[in-house]
Amino acid sequence: MHASNQRSATTALFDAAPTESPVDVLRRVWGYPAFRGKQADVIRHVMAGKDALVLFPTGKGKSLCFQLPGACLPGVTVVISPLVALMRDQVEELKALGIAAExxxxxxxxxxxxxxxxxxxxxxxxxxxxTPERVVLPGFAGLFGDVPISLIAIDECHCVSSWGHNFRKDYLGLGKLKELYPGVPRIALTATADPHTRDDIIRQLELDDAAVFGDSFDRPNITYHIAERDNARSQLIRFLQRHEGSSGIVYCLSRRKVEETAAWLNDHGIKARPYHAGMDPAVKAENQDAFRMEEDLCLVATVAFGMGINKPNVRYVAHLDLPSSVEGYYQETGRAGRDGLPSEAFMIYGMQDIVQRQRMIDEGDATDEIKRIERAKLSALLGICETAGCRRKAILSHFGEAAPDRCGNCDTCNNPVETWDGSESSIKALAAVYRTGERFGTAHVIDVLLGKDTERTRKFGHDQLAVFGVGKELPAHAWQSIFRQLLALGYVRVAHDEYGALKLEPAAHRVFKKEVAVILRRDAVDTVRKRERGKPVVAATRARLTDEDEKLFQALRAERLAISKTLGVAPYVVFPDTTLVSFATVRPKTEQEMLSISGVGATKFARYGEKFMAIIAGG
Structure with missing residues (x-):
């Protein structure tokens, strides 16, 4: 926690003046000119002693909704958080603001x-x-002595729901807080919860009387890009080359793939570290700290990393494997661009990903009802992957939010996808599944369609079938795309208990009878390949900077890094990128001018203001 480096700055207890309003505290301490979205409504509500459920997307300032009331209210605010990394980050930031937090x-x-x-x-x-594990232990209340608890905040509250994507059993004991601390307001917060999960959160935490505060789930600064897997490592390296000098995360499904991908990236000149639950705890902690402290590191991780990550300047998130749900995908991609600057989310996937995810559901120990929900969540994600329309619209629709038909900031909007009437090809594909007895996987069925003379096609007599060779007009990768889309559309399924054999779903009969047209997307050439190489995206995030401003920004960034190393804190704890951009463009000359910049409060100006103003004056 680097407590020794911060202790002297936090011995004096933060005290808001009696006449200060929440917005006055916001300006003086956090250095923000005004609340965003519904922050003010939430803060006013909980400071009045009422319960709240807050559903804000990542980057919309959920933490301020309990941090500011916690700083102002008498007594202590208890923040229940599932990850030590998140706690450490937020405590560091609060200490940097002069607020006593531990x-x-x-x-x-x-x-x-x-x-x-x-x-x-x-x-x-x-x-x-x-952590929630500590809260449910006997004797928890004894920690506080006679100090009253003014507010209880339950962060990442979707963990309480078995319908959510990060279920934590210890969260189930948090419902008793209402009985243990009657009259103490509780605020539960999450960035990802579909309607079913929201209802479960309210029930499990006994928040029946809580006001629900929601905000748009749109993250307009994130560019979404999803591509069919071709050569995964080549696709990834082209993507990462566009983010030279920036921090980002690459997600893989398995621990082995994490290790291998990180090693391969280092061999190819990209500084990377692995992170997964099976690593030595000391090495894992070291890699996580490196990601927090360094500004150009790629962290290759399983989903064991990242829930509630507080680093604001993650410029990209890449998935080398298909996530389990829209909620999981949204939360993981949401770790990019929390500072509001342009960032990218990139994913590659293929048929094997779908098969693997379905196998994980089928072979899991969940109840049949939970498995049904998990399959529905996976199908919803496949719909987003296979859509020919706007990615952002499809994501927001999943969360019940209306959106324009085109966002102008995703791959399908920037490079519109061609669609085609695949009815006849779909009939051929489904007929090949049927004629081969619904006993074989995708690869063999495609061999039959292409008329390939293989040992297996001869062994099973499939070279004598009427469907043998009827699909020669299309290449193998096109048939892969067709089967993937037929799976997403619900015309076929994969039987994992029969070694991945394709099975026809009842809806397939409508295709055979030509009662429904099957409109398919034509997979485009990987658009990352077509983008300009050698021009890092990091430059685009500061497009409004002139060459002189960029030079000053880099000097300010170097000073920030030097200060952060001296204090043993992450660079963004000193000042975020957005504040440095304002320094480079506004070039404040006086204390008042610097205090008018978002992110500069009285404490931070007292600590760092003169150093940065000297660099600005010299620039």
Missing amino acids: CLWSQQSEEESRDVRARLRAGQIKLIYV
Whole structure:
């Protein structure tokens, strides 16, 4: 936590003046000119002692909805968070603002834990971060002594729902907080929850009387790009070359793939580190800290990394494997661009991904009802992958939000997808599945369609079938796309208990009878390949900077990095990129001018203002 580096700055307890309004505190402490979206409504509500469920997308400022009330209310605010990394990040940022915050976690030294407990009982801490596992332990209430609890915040609250994508059993015990602390307002927050999950959150946490605050799920600064897998590593390297000098995350499904991909990237000149649950804890922590502290590192990870990640300047998120749901995809891609600057989400996938995901559902130990929901979630994601329309519209529609037909910031909008009437080809594909006895996987059925003379086609007599060779007009990869789309459309399914054999669904009969037209998307050439190479996207994120401004920005960035290393904190804790961009363009000359820039509060100006103003004056 680097507590020793921050202790001197936080010995004085934060105290809002009696006459200060929440917006006054926002300006003085956080350095923001005004609240965003519905932040003010939420803060006003919880400071009035009422419960709230907050459904804001990543980057819309959920944490401020409990941090600012926690700083202003008497007593202590308890923040329940599922990840130590998230707690550490937020505590560092609060300390940098002059707010007394700490966290209790299992890997603290006994001395650190004892010190936090003593300060907590003495009323010297405003916000205390704890894991759900600690909350459900007997004796939790004894931590606080006579210090009253003013607010309880439950972050990443979708973890309470078995319908969600990150179910945590310890969250189930949090419903008792209503009974244990009657009259203490509770605020539950999440960035991803479909209607079913929202209802489950309310039920599990006993938030029946809570006001629900929702905001648009749109992240307009993120460009979405989904491509058919061709050569995964080549596709990835082309994508990463466009983000030279930036931080990002590459997600893989397996631990082995994480290790191999990270090693391969390092061999090809891209600084990368692996992260997964099976790693040595010390190495895993070291790699996570490197990602927080460094500004040009690619972290290759499983989904064990990232929930609630607080780093604002993640410029890209890439998926080398298909996520499990729209919710999972949305949350993982949402880790990019939390500062509002342009960022990219890139995913490649293929038929094998779909088969693997379906196998994981079928072979899991969940109930039949949960499996049914998981299949529906996977189908919804496949619909987004295979859509010929706007990706953003499809994502927002999943969350019940209307959107324009074109966003202008996704691959299908920037490079419109051609569609074609694939009815006749679909009939051929489905007939090949039927004539081969619904006993074979995609690869063999395609061999039959192409009329390939193989040992298997001869062995099973499939070279004598009427469908043998009827699909020679299309190449193998086109048939792969057709079967993938037929799977997404619900005309075929994969039987994992029969070694991945394709089976016809009842809806396929309508295709045979020509009662429905099957309109398919024609997979485009990988648009990453067609983009200008050698021009990093990081430049596009600061497109409004002149050459002189860019030079000053880099000097400010270097100073920020030097300060962060001295303090042992992440660079964005000093100032985020957005603030440095404003410094480089506005070039403040006085204290008042610098304080008028978003992200510069009184504490940060006192600590860093003169150093940055000197660089600006020299620039």
